[in-house]
Amino acid sequence: MSALFEFDDLPSNQIPTSTKTILDDINESGYSSEVDAAEPTQIPLDERLYEVPLEESFISSSLSTPATKNSRKVSLDDFEILKLLGRGAYGKVMLCRHKESGILYAMKVLKKASLFVHSKNAEHTKAERQILEEVQNPFIVQLFYAFQTNDRLYLILEYATGGELFTHMASEHMFTEDVARFYLAELLLALEHLHALGIVYRDLKPENCLLDGSGHALLTDFGLSKVSIEGSRANTVCGTAEYMAPEILLEMSYDKGVDYWTFGILMYEMLTGYTPFRCGNKKKTLDAILKKKLQIPYYVSSDAKDLLIRLLRKNPNVRLGHGEDGMEKLKNHRFFRKIDWNELKSRSSSPPIQPIVTDPSLAENFDKEFTSEIIKESPIDSANLDAKMQEYFLNFSYVAQPDHLLSAFEK
Numbered sequence: 001m002s003a004l005f006e007f008d009d010l011p012s013n014q015i016p017t018s019t020k021t022i023l024d025d026i027n028e029s030g031y032s033s034e035v036d037a038a039e040p041t042q043i044p045l046d047e048r049l050y051e052v053p054l055e056e057s058f059i060s061s062s063l064s065t066p067a068t069k070n071s072r073k074v075s076l077d078d079f080e081i082l083k084l085l086g087r088g089a090y091g092k093v094m095l096c097r098h099k100e101s102g103i104l105y106a107m108k109v110l111k112k113a114s115l116f117v118h119s120k121n122a123e124h125t126k127a128e129r130q131i132l133e134e135v136q137n138p139f140i141v142q143l144f145y146a147f148q149t150n151d152r153l154y155l156i157l158e159y160a161t162g163g164e165l166f167t168h169m170a171s172e173h174m175f176t177e178d179v180a181r182f183y184l185a186e187l188l189l190a191l192e193h194l195h196a197l198g199i200v201y202r203d204l205k206p207e208n209c210l211l212d213g214s215g216h217a218l219l220t221d222f223g224l225s226k227v228s229i230e231g232s233r234a235n236t237v238c239g240t241a242e243y244m245a246p247e248i249l250l251e252m253s254y255d256k257g258v259d260y261w262t263f264g265i266l267m268y269e270m271l272t273g274y275t276p277f278r279c280g281n282k283k284k285t286l287d288a289i290l291k292k293k294l295q296i297p298y299y300v301s302s303d304a305k306d307l308l309i310r311l312l313r314k315n316p317n318v319r320l321g322h323g324e325d326g327m328e329k330l331k332n333h334r335f336f337r338k339i340d341w342n343e344l345k346s347r348s349s350s351p352p353i354q355p356i357v358t359d360p361s362l363a364e365n366f367d368k369e370f371t372s373e374i375i376k377e378s379p380i381d382s383a384n385l386d387a388k389m390q391e392y393f394l395n396f397s398y399v400a401q402p403d404h405l406l407s408a409f410e411k
């Protein structure tokens with residue numbers, strides 16, 4: 001593995017054929033086309049997939065209302081849909097209100113999906129449920145419920161009222177180093193927590209960095225992000241092209257090192273307003289990730305520059321963060337010397353950005369492109385659904401005005 005990374009400039013004729021195939025597969029949206037379920041996955045041998053059983057709902061034990069906590073089964077009927085908050089590669093995220101408690105949540109709806117937790121070194125002794133329970137951290141969006149229908153998966157998540165971190169960037173489209181440092185440090189605590197549980201996050205990117213109402217960072221997706229479409233587990237090359245780590249592109253086994261790479265890309269984007277390997281098209285971008293030398297603009301401080309160079313090493317074995325004490329070394333880097341990690345962990349540091357939230361149900365910090373959209377459910381494949389289910393989903397498939405829609409959900 002290491003031999004492939006010994007040079008920073010990898011000539012294209014030395015890129016393995018399989019990688020070229022991936023490059024060829026990348027479509028315009030920046031995602032690779034679906035990988036055949038029959039292909040072997042690139043998941044390391046010691047990494048396990050935990051599947052939440054279809055017939056069971058997940059209800060977090062952290063929920064304070066005993067009635068909810070002990071409730072039999074949770075379903076879509078328990079929630080009132082308010083607004084669309086955003087869209088991801090696999091589905092959409094909507095603001096909803098739990099009817100019984102009145103609490104607002106973000107509902108992530110994924111079509112034809114199974115839920116897997118990527119977990120490395122988390123031994124079989126740990127039940128899936130236990131792992132989901134353990135992903136509780138002040139800088140990680142909490143999962144409160146998960147339930148499924150035949151063709152959809154619903155995740156009921158903590159609602160990040162402050163919206164996406166990057167929408168709070170000043171007009172220059174970059175953060176000052178102090179602001180970037182604060183959020184990078186909070187996000188690093190989130191990654192530290194996931195890594196300690198054996199979870200490789202893999203999906204660090206601006207869209208997943210949210211803010212709570214007081215301006216603290218909230219990482220969304222927390223390692224449940226690897227969703228398998230129609231039962232395929234081999235979607236390892238999905239992701240935003242500009243944030244993909246070289247070892248994922250090269251289809252090699254990977255570990256938490258991919259998170260340090262994406263952390264480096266995120267830091268670069270925060271400080272400069274663009275990602276380091278971005279090129280005219282997706283194919284060239286992926287090529288640049290493997291071959292192009294890192295270039296850092298003159299205005300980036302020497303500490304930040306040093307950290308970026310160490311994080312964006314193409315060889316994961318020499319990347320900062322590698323090894324047992326990797327996280328500690330990263331936290332002790334000079335760029336973070338102003339950070340009091342204990343104070344940060346206790347959330348007593350005051351965030352540099354205070355989102356304006358007059359009424360959380362208005363989703364003011366989210367893009368109007370989404371929040372003004374009339375919510376509709378796209379037609380579903382009803383082939384495998386029983387009669388009751390079909391009736392249920394037929395009710396969803398008509399396009400209603402918002403007022404009508406709410407009453408439709410309350411039926």
Ligand SMILES: Nc1ncnc2c1ncn2[C@@H]1O[C@H](COP(=O)(O)OP(=O)(O)OP(=O)(O)O)[C@@H](O)[C@H]1O
Pocket residue numbers: 085086087088089090091092093106108141157158159160161163164203207208210220221225
């Ligand atoms: N917990 C949340 N609270 C508020 N908004 C959220 C929450 N989670 C996601 N969003 C919003 O919804 C958008 C889409 O989220 P989603 O997780 O589906 O996107 P993604 O990360 O791009 O998708 P993917 O699952 O493909 O990685 C986000 O960019 C964000 O604006």
